[in-house]
Amino acid sequence: MSADNESRAERIRRLLETEGPTVKQNAQGFNEGRYAAMADVDGERLRTEAREIKEDAIERLPELIETVRECVEANGGTVSLADDAADANEHIAEVCGDADSLVKSKSMTTEELDVNEHLAARGIDVTETDLGEFVLQVADEAPSHLIAPGFHKSTDEIADLFNARFDPAEPLETPEGLTAFARDHLGERIRDADVGMTGANFVLAESGTLALVTNEGNARKCAVTPDTHVAVAGVEKLIPSVDELGPMIELLARSATGQDIAQYVSLLTPPTDSPTIDFDSEEPIGGGAEDREFHLVLVDNGRFEMREDEDLKETLYCVRCGACSNSCANFQHVGGHAFGGETYTGGIATGWEAGTGGEASDGTDAGSISPASVEFNDLCTGCSRCVNACPVKIDVPWINTVVRDRRNRGADPSGIESLADGLVPDSESAGMDWGKRAFGNIDTLARLGSATAPVSNWLADSAPARALLERGLGIDARRDLPEFRRETLRDWDQRRTPGVASPLTDREAVLVPDVFTNHVDVDRGKAAVRTLEALGVPVRVADVTGTGRAPFSQGMIATAREKAEAVADALAPHLNVTGTAGERFRLADGSEASVNAGRDLVFVEPSDLAMVRAEYDKLLPAEQAENLADGSFEVLEYVYGLLENGVDPAPLTRGDGEELTYHAHCQQRTLGLDAHTEAVLGRLGYDVATTEAECCGMAGSFGYKADYYDLSVAVGESLAAEVEAADGAGEGANDDTDRRVVASGTSCEEQLTDLLDRPATHPVELLDPARGPTSE
Amino acid sequence: MSTLAATFTDALDGLGVESTRTTAAGFPDALAATVEGPAVGTPLPFDGVSLDGADVAVPPTPDQLRTAKTGVTPVFGGIAEYGSVVVESRPEGDELVALYPERHVAVLRESDLVAGVDDATDYLRERFEAGRDSAVLATGVSATADMGATVEGVHGPREVRVIVLSDR
Numbered sequence: 032m033s034a035d036n037e038s039r040a041e042r043i044r045r046l047l048e049t050e051g052p053t054v055k056q057n058a059q060g061f062n063e064g065r066y067a068a069m070a071d072v073d074g075e076r077l078r079t080e081a082r083e084i085k086e087d088a089i090e091r092l093p094e095l096i097e098t099v100r101e102c103v104e105a106n107g108g109t110v111s112l113a114d115d116a117a118d119a120n121e122h123i124a125e126v127c128g129d130a131d132s133l134v135k136s137k138s139m140t141t142e143e144l145d146v147n148e149h150l151a152a153r154g155i156d157v158t159e160t161d162l163g164e165f166v167l168q169v170a171d172e173a174p175s176h177l178i179a180p181g182f183h184k185s186t187d188e189i190a191d192l193f194n195a196r197f198d199p200a201e202p203l204e205t206p207e208g209l210t211a212f213a214r215d216h217l218g219e220r221i222r223d224a225d226v227g228m229t230g231a232n233f234v235l236a237e238s239g240t241l242a243l244v245t246n247e248g249n250a251r252k253c254a255v256t257p258d259t260h261v262a263v264a265g266v267e268k269l270i271p272s273v274d275e276l277g278p279m280i281e282l283l284a285r286s287a288t289g290q291d292i293a294q295y296v297s298l299l300t301p302p303t304d305s306p307t308i309d310f311d312s313e314e315p316i317g318g319g320a321e322d323r324e325f326h327l328v329l330v331d332n333g334r335f336e337m338r339e340d341e342d343l344k345e346t347l348y349c350v351r352c353g354a355c356s357n358s359c360a361n362f363q364h365v366g367g368h369a370f371g372g373e374t375y376t377g378g379i380a381t382g383w384e385a386g387t388g389g390e391a392s393d394g395t396d397a398g399s400i401s402p403a404s405v406e407f408n409d410l411c412t413g414c415s416r417c418v419n420a421c422p423v424k425i426d427v428p429w430i431n432t433v434v435r436d437r438r439n440r441g442a443d444p445s446g447i448e449s450l451a452d453g454l455v456p457d458s459e460s461a462g463m464d465w466g467k468r469a470f471g472n473i474d475t476l477a478r479l480g481s482a483t484a485p486v487s488n489w490l491a492d493s494a495p496a497r498a499l500l501e502r503g504l505g506i507d508a509r510r511d512l513p514e515f516r517r518e519t520l521r522d523w524d525q526r527r528t529p530g531v532a533s534p535l536t537d538r539e540a541v542l543v544p545d546v547f548t549n550h551v552d553v554d555r556g557k558a559a560v561r562t563l564e565a566l567g568v569p570v571r572v573a574d575v576t577g578t579g580r581a582p583f584s585q586g587m588i589a590t591a592r593e594k595a596e597a598v599a600d601a602l603a604p605h606l607n608v609t610g611t612a613g614e615r616f617r618l619a620d621g622s623e624a625s626v627n628a629g630r631d632l633v634f635v636e637p638s639d640l641a642m643v644r645a646e647y648d649k650l651l652p653a654e655q656a657e658n659l660a661d662g663s664f665e666v667l668e669y670v671y672g673l674l675e676n677g678v679d680p681a682p683l684t685r686g687d688g689e690e691l692t693y694h695a696h697c698q699q700r701t702l703g704l705d706a707h708t709e710a711v712l713g714r715l716g717y718d719v720a721t722t723e724a725e726c727c728g729m730a731g732s733f734g735y736k737a738d739y740y741d742l743s744v745a746v747g748e749s750l751a752a753e754v755e756a757a758d759g760a761g762e763g764a765n766d767d768t769d770r771r772v773v774a775s776g777t778s779c780e781e782q783l784t785d786l787l788d789r790p791a792t793h794p795v796e797l798l799d800p801a802r803g804p805t806s807e
Numbered sequence: 808m809s810t811l812a813a814t815f816t817d818a819l820d821g822l823g824v825e826s827t828r829t830t831a832a833g834f835p836d837a838l839a840a841t842v843e844g845p846a847v848g849t850p851l852p853f854d855g856v857s858l859d860g861a862d863v864a865v866p867p868t869p870d871q872l873r874t875a876k877t878g879v880t881p882v883f884g885g886i887a888e889y890g891s892v893v894v895e896s897r898p899e900g901d902e903l904v905a906l907y908p909e910r911h912v913a914v915l916r917e918s919d920l921v922a923g924v925d926d927a928t929d930y931l932r933e934r935f936e937a938g939r940d941s942a943v944l945a946t947g948v949s950a951t952a953d954m955g956a957t958v959e960g961v962h963g964p965r966e967v968r969v970i971v972l973s974d975r
C-alpha cells in the first residue's frame with residue numbers, strides 16, 4: 032500500500048509543478064467564461080430541456096438506432112453498430128478499404144477505441160487535424176481535458192516540440208506562428224487524404240444528420256474534402272431530430288468555453304451534395320457528389336450495459352463539454368493526467384471509464400463495467416460545484432460515490448480485516464481501504480476521542496502515533512489533528528438552562544450537530560444556540576450526531592444509508608409533517624426554502640445540510656427524504672429567514688463596519704445559500720468581501736490524506752491568495768490591513784487557519800451575543 | 808432597418824465581422840468593395856444579383872480554390888442574435904468556397920434572417936424536409952486557443968464579410 036501511495040503522491044506533486052500552472056490558467060479561464068456566458072440565458076430552463084431530451088433519447092435508444100439506420104441507408108450511406116472496441120476497429124478498417132491516408136477531426140470516442148493505433152497497424156497514415164489533438168499526436172501524449180486535449184501545454188512547450196520535430200526554417204515561437212505552421216501542414220494532409228473521419232456531437236436520427244461543433248473548422252474540412260467520410264459515434268449521441276438541437280446548441284459552447292455559440296455548428300447529412308474535389312485536377316469543381324461515400328459507425332462498447340445500470344446510466348447524458356472539469360478545484364490544479372483515466376478526464380471520467388472498460392487497448396475489458404480501474408475518482412471530493420455547471424444536470428459526484436462504493440466492495444480482504452469489524456461498526460466489505468474506513472466511521476472515533484480526551488489528543492499527536500496513522504491510515508503527518516473536547520455540545524446543552532423564557536416567534540429549532548461541532552469545534556455550536564435563542568427561538572440539540580456525510584464521501588453507501596435511516600428516525604418526532612410544505616422563507620431573488628409546520632432542523636455544517644437536502648433522496652424513501660430536506664436549514668439561512676420575517680436583530684453582535692472576507696462552503700454555494708450569509712453579515716454592519724475559489728481543497732478527509740496533501744494545499748493556497756489579495760496591503764499576518772476571515776465549513780476553516788496564520792471563524796460566531804462588540 | 812437586421816449587424820460587430828447593407832442595385836459596388844483578389848465564388852440564386860461580370864471565378868478549379876484570397880457564396884439564413892450565417896452544402900460547392908479561402912464573403916437576403924436559435928432550428932427543419940439537409944451555422948471566423956492564446960484563421964477563414972441585401 033505505501034509504495035503505491037508514494038508513487039501516487041509523487042505523481043501528483045510532479046504534475047502540480049509541471050502541468051499545473053498551465054492547466055490552472057486554462058481551466059479557470061473556461062470556468063469564468065462559463066459563468067459569464069450562462070448569465071445571459073435562462074440556464075435553468077435550457078438545462079432542464081437538455082436533460083429531458085437526453086433522458087428521452089437514451090430511453091428510446093434501440094428505436095433511434097433503427098431510425099438512423101433506415102435513414103442513412105436511404106440517403107446512400109452505411110451504418111454499423113459495433114459491440115466493442117475490437118468490433119468497431121474492424122468495421123472502421125473495413126470501410127476504409129485500401130485507403131493510405133486518413134485525416135481526423137477531434138473525437139473522444141475514437142480515442143476510447145484506440146482507432147489510430149489500429150489503423151496505423153494496417154498501414155493507414157492517420158493525422159489528427161484539431162490543433163490540440165495534433166500537438167498531442169506529435170508529443171505522443173494522452174489528452175488532459177475533454178474539449179481542449181492539449182490544455183496542459185504552454186506555447187513555449189509546443190514551440191519546442193514543433194521545432195524539434197519539424198525543424199522549420201525559422202524557429203516557431205508565437206501562437207500565431209505555430210497556428211499558421213500547423214494549418215499549412217495539416218491543410219496539405221487534408222487535401223491529400225483518402226478518408227475523412229469525424230466524431231459527432233449529436234446524431235439526428237430522423238434525418239441521418241451529424242451535428243459537429245468546432246471552432247477551427249477542421250471537422251467541416253475533413254468531412255467535405257476526401258470523398259469518403261467515416262463518422263464514429265457512441266450510441267448515446269443519438270437524439271431524435273433537429274427539433275431537439277436548439278438547447279444543445281445554446282448550452283454546449285457556453286458550458287464548454289464560455290462562447291455564446293461555437294464558430295461552426297455543422298449539420299451534415301452525408302453523403303452531402305457538396306461536389307467532390309481532387310486537388311490534382313484542372314477541371315472546375317462541380318458534380319461528383321454521387322461519388323461520395325459515407326459510413327456511420329455507432330459504438331456500444333459498454334454503453335448498453337450502462338443504460339441498464341441505474342447509477343451509471345446518467346453518464347450517457349453527458350455531452351462532453353468539460354464544464355465539470357473546469358469547475359473542479361482539484362482538476363484546475365492538477366489536470367486530467369492525474370484526474371482522468373485512459374481516455375476521459377475530470378469527474379465524469381469515472382462514469383465513462385468504468386462503463387466503457389477504460390482499457391480498450393488490449394480489448395480485454397472493453398464493454399464491461401470496471402470500477403476497479405478508476406482509482407483517480409478519489410480526486411472527486413464531492414464538493415458538488417460541477418452539479419450546477421453541468422448542462423444536462425448530471426450528478427457527477429454521485430457517480431463518483433457509487434463507483435467508489437463498488438471499488439470498496441471489490442477490494443480484496445487483507446489481513447487486518449478482523450480488527451476492523453470490532454472497531455468500526457459499518458456495513459462495508461472487510462477488504463476496503465483502511466484510511467477510508469477510518470474516515471467513514473469518524474463519528475465512532477470522535478465519540479471515543481471525546482470520552483478519553485485529553486489523553487486521546489496527547490496520544491494521537493505523539494510522533495509514533497502520527498507515523499502509525501500515516502502508514503496505516505494514510506493520514507498526512509503534516510496536518511494538525513482535530514482536538515477532541517471532553518465536553519461535547521450535547522453534554523453542554525443537557526446541562527444548561529434554556530435561554531428563551533418566552534418565545535418571540537412560533538418557531539422552535541433543533542440544532543443537528545455534525546461530528547466536528549459536537550466533539551471538536553464545540554464553540555461554534557454554542558454560538559449557534561445562543562444566536563437563535565437571542566432571536567427568540569427556543570433551541571435544543573438533537574440527540575443524533577452527523578448525517579452520514581463521512582461514510583458517504585468514502586463511498587460507503589450502505590453505512591451512509593444506515594446512518595441516514597437512524598437520523599430520520601431520531602429527527603422524525605420533531606417534524607410535524609402535514610404533507611404540504613408550510614410557510615416559506617423567501618429570498619429577494621425569488622429563491623425560497625420551505626418550512627414544515629413543526630420544529631425546524633438547523634445545521635451549522637453546510638456539508639451535513641447538503642447531505643440532507645441533496646443526497647438523502649438517494650438513500651431514503653422519497654417522502655421521508657423530502658420531509659427532512661424541507662425542514663432543514665443552514666444556520667445563517669435560518670437567521671436570514673427570521674430577520675426577513677420581522678425578528679429584531681438587536682440582540683446580535685454587530686460588525687460596525689468591520690472588514691471581513693467570507694469564503695462560502697462549496698456545497699453551500701451549490702445550494703445557493705452563500706447569499707443568505709452575505710446578506711445577514713451585510714445587514715449587521717460587516718463589510719463583506721467574498722472569494723471566487725470553487726473549493727478550499729480540504730474537503731473533509733481529503734486534505735488529511737497523505738496521497739493528496741500536496742494537491743489539497745495547492746488548492747488551498749489559491750484560496751488563501753484570494754484572501755490576501757482582498758486584504759489589500761496584505762503580506763504580513765495580523766497587521767492592521769488584514770480582514771477577518773470567515774468560512775462556513777469546518778474544512779474551509781481548518782484549511783484557511785492552516786494556510787493563513789490567522790484563525791478563520793464560522794459566521795455564526797460573529798453574531799453570537801456572548802461575543803461582545805469588541806471581543807475576538 | 809428592421810430590428811432583426813439591426814440586431815444582426817450588432818452581433819456581427821461584436822464578432823469583428825464587417826457587414827454592408829445594400830439593395831440589389833447597389834450589390835456590384837458592395838461586392839467590389841469587399842472582394843480582394845484572386846476571388847472564387849458560387850452562383851447567387853437571389854433575384855437581381857449575380858457574380859457575372861465581377862472578377863470572381865465561378866466555378867473555380869481546385870487550384871483557384873486553394874490559392875484564392877476571397878470566396879463569395881450565398882448564405883441561406885442568418886441568426887440575428889449571434890451573427891451566424893447558414894452555409895448550405897449545395898452542389899455548386901458553397902461549403903468548399905466558404906471554407907478554403909482566407910476571406911469568406913457571405914451574401915444574405917435580409918428576409919432570411921431569424922431571431923434566435925429556436926427560430927433557426929424551426930427554419931432548418933423546414934429546409935431539411937425539403938431535402939436541403941446539410942448546412943453549417945457559421946459564426947465569425949475560424950479560431951483556436953490550442954497554441955496557448957486565441958488565434959484567428961485556422962482551418963477556415965480568417966476574415967468574414969457579410970453583404971445583406973436589404974430589398975431581398
Ligand code: SF4
Pocket residue numbers: 177286348349350351352353354355356379417420421422423424425427
Ligand atoms: S458531465 Fe456534464 S459538465 Fe461534465 S462533461 Fe459531461 S455534460 Fe459536461
